[in-house]
Amino acid sequence: MRASPFIFPIGDLLRSDALPRRVAIEIPVHWGVELTKTAPDVPLRADLTLAHVSGGILVRGSVSVAVDNVCHRCLTQTREQLELEVAQMFVPEPGDDAHDANEADEYELDGDMIDLEPMLRDEVVLAMPMLPTCGDDCPRAGVDHLVSAGESGLNTGTPEDEGGPSSPFSVLQDLFDEGE
Numbered sequence: 001m002r003a004s005p006f007i008f009p010i011g012d013l014l015r016s017d018a019l020p021r022r023v024a025i026e027i028p029v030h031w032g033v034e035l036t037k038t039a040p041d042v043p044l045r046a047d048l049t050l051a052h053v054s055g056g057i058l059v060r061g062s063v064s065v066a067v068d069n070v071c072h073r074c075l076t077q078t079r080e081q082l083e084l085e086v087a088q089m090f091v092p093e094p095g096d097d098a099h100d101a102n103e104a105d106e107y108e109l110d111g112d113m114i115d116l117e118p119m120l121r122d123e124v125v126l127a128m129p130m131l132p133t134c135g136d137d138c139p140r141a142g143v144d145h146l147v148s149a150g151e152s153g154l155n156t157g158t159p160e161d162e163g164g165p166s167s168p169f170s171v172l173q174d175l176f177d178e179g180e
């Protein structure tokens with residue numbers, strides 16, 4: 001039994017003649033930030049290709065994960081499916097005297113093993129909405145609008161401004177409908 005379902009042996013992929021290998025992961029995760037968390041009852045699915053490239057291993061593929069958002073205005077919980085494309089480099093661990101050369105946007109291999117969890121967690125958390133909302137019909141949206149109207153130009157264009165029941169075009173549409 002492996003210590004983590006995100007860890008795979010890749011010793012063979014460090015050879016320059018190694019062929020790319022696909023790995024599939026399907027496992028529940030518990031990642032999140034304040035108002036968005038991965039759904040506890042739907043597993044994360046990742047379909048990844050691990051390929052030898054100069055300097056390390058390139059991991060790319062697709063990730064699908066359900067997240068539960070809490071609307072920052074009215075606190076209603078909604079579920080959203082995130083579909084991500086990822087591509088990240090994994091490099092061999094530097095020697096003790098080479099830590100300063102570590103690139104911030106690369107992940108490290110652990111000897112002849114690769115741990116995909118930190119990379120996947122980073123990608124999923126980065127894709128989470130900063131300020132989730134329950135949708136355009138949020139019952140608190142109007143309240144927010146009144147509060148912020150005097151201070152900034154944000155949130156000024158509501159859908160009602162352009163095509164709601166009071167729009168002159170809806171009257172025309174009614175006339176056309178009656179004529180048929």
Ligand SMILES: [Zn+2]
Nearest residue numbers: 071074134138
């Ligand atoms: Zn809401």
